[in-house]
Amino acid sequence: MTSVMQVIDIANEKERALIPLTEEIARILQEPASRRDPRQLGDSWAKLDRMRPEMRSIGNALRKIEKPVRARMTAAAYRAERQAYERARGFLHRLREWDEVERLVRRHVSPRRTPLLPAPQPTRRDALLTQIYEALHRLANPAVQDPSAVDRGCFADIALPIQPFDLLLSAAYRVALAQNPCRALRFLDVGCGGGTKVFAATRYFDRADGLELDPGYADAARQTLEKIGASKSTINQADALTFASYADYNVIYFYRPLRTEALLEALEQRIIETARPGTILVAPHDASLTVRPGLHCAQVDGPIFVTGIAQAEADQLRQDAEATCTKILGRSTHRSFDAGYWEPILDAASFSGDE
Ligand SMILES: C[S@@+](CC[C@H](N)C(=O)[O-])C[C@H]1O[C@@H](n2cnc3c(N)ncnc32)[C@H](O)[C@@H]1O
Missing domain, CATH: 1.20.58 (Methane Monooxygenase Hydroxylase; Chain G, domain 1)
Known part of the structure; x- marks a missing residue:
């Protein structure tokens, strides 16, 4: 038996x-x-x-x-x-x-x-969610901008509203799935302020880090992430214009860290030249998700770009990404x-x- x-x-x-x-x-x-x-x-x-x-x-x-x-x-x-x-x-x-x-x-x-980004670009937002996120953003970063950061042309920690950010991250996640669904993904917020976007990105990516020049902001971000238990995330206090580790990331996000077009262009060039080919850039110029006209990189959709590929490959990638999950x-x-x-x-x- x-x-x-x-x-x-x-x-x-x-x-x-x-x-x-x-x-x-x-x-x-x-x-x-x-x-x-x-x-x-x-x-x-x-x-x-x-x-x-x-x-x-x-x-x-x-x-x-x-x-x-x-x-x-x-x-x-x-x-x-x-x-x-x-x-x-x-x-x-x-x-x-x-x-x-x-x-x-x-x-x-x-x-x-399903399109990567809704068209026309988003205008309606959930008022309560927007308000709560803005309050959290202020709680996460009570620091006053450091005068040395002002001198170097930095914007203060002004947040992109959370709903357009989430639309962009969902789109970037789908582009990453179309590239290769079987890999762990690392995300970087260049100019992360108090770190709330770093935390939000952990919803999509295996690891999310921040880069911040202002020492008071960087400290606030570290404390925020520690308090909310985002233990895998790291905050690098460094200048994005000279940062040497963009090649460690699959998805790089930046929302107007610098005040002048010349500085923004220098930052974009630094990222495009030193990130690995195939890196996804998420670069909204404002909350309507427009694009800075001078950004030279293969465009997938709206403010989403991919480094080191031709525009025809980016067009194909967009089509493949549209055939991935929206969840x-x-x-x-x-x-x-x-x-x-x-x-x-x-x-x-x-x-x-x-x-
Ligand atoms: C407009 S806020 C963006 C905050 C957040 N990333 C978001 O999307 O809501 C820009 C941030 O970039 C930082 N920043 C500006 N220039 C920088 C630089 N050269 N290196 C690192 N961070 C910088 C500023 O201190 C500020 O916290």
Whole structure:
């Protein structure tokens, strides 16, 4: 007679056999929409889906395993039964995700296109949200601008309202997905003031840092981020015109740090020349998201640019980005259970299943 442990071992072995199939699907998913082969994707999914009936019948057997009751057995027996029970639950959890993952894969077969930035440019804002963000911005940075920063042509810490900022970050995130959905992304706010945009960017990117010349502002930003528990973020107190580490970032944002056109141009040149090719620049000139006329870089949409590529590539990138999700994707590490064989698909997706 087959023991419970043997059934679970067989179940986990069957799961391991699915991994090459989900990896094959992931390889197709991670291609941008214009290069993805929908037929190949459909075929690869069908190959995986043929395993579903067998997985279901194993699931039916595992569903009968009951939760152990501690009082009825020795500690060692309880530990072993509890472990078996948890492994069975993990299997059933992954099995239940099958429909959701299927929806997600099918979205990549025929992605719906959504513009990166709304047109016409945003004018209506949520008054309460705007007011609350402005209050938080003031609380985060009570410092008075340092006279040395005024002398060097810096603007004071005047915030871009949060809604246009969020529109821009969502668009930049989608451009990054179209470039490569499988990498961790680093964001930099050049002239971060009290750091509230750095915090907001952690919603989209694995890591968000700030760069700030004014020492009082930089201290305020550090304190803000510490208080709100954004422990992975770093604030560099340095001059953006000479900063040497732009190449460490995938997404670089700046909102009018400097007062004169000449200084702004020098900053843009420094960033464009020293960032890696393929770096996404988010450079709004004002809250209506217009662009500074002198910015010379391949433009994806509005104030979103990409370094080191030709305009034709930027146009293609915009189209591929329009075929990505408008939501923040739930990767394998965001799941409340071990995603197991679904991990490659969840991590290569540029679309979610529920839209
Ligand atoms: C208009 S505020 C932008 C604040 C915030 N990034 C936002 O988007 O809401 C510009 C900030 O850039 C900083 N800044 C200006 N020149 C700088 C420079 N050369 N290096 C680093 N920071 C600078 C200013 O001190 C100020 O905090």
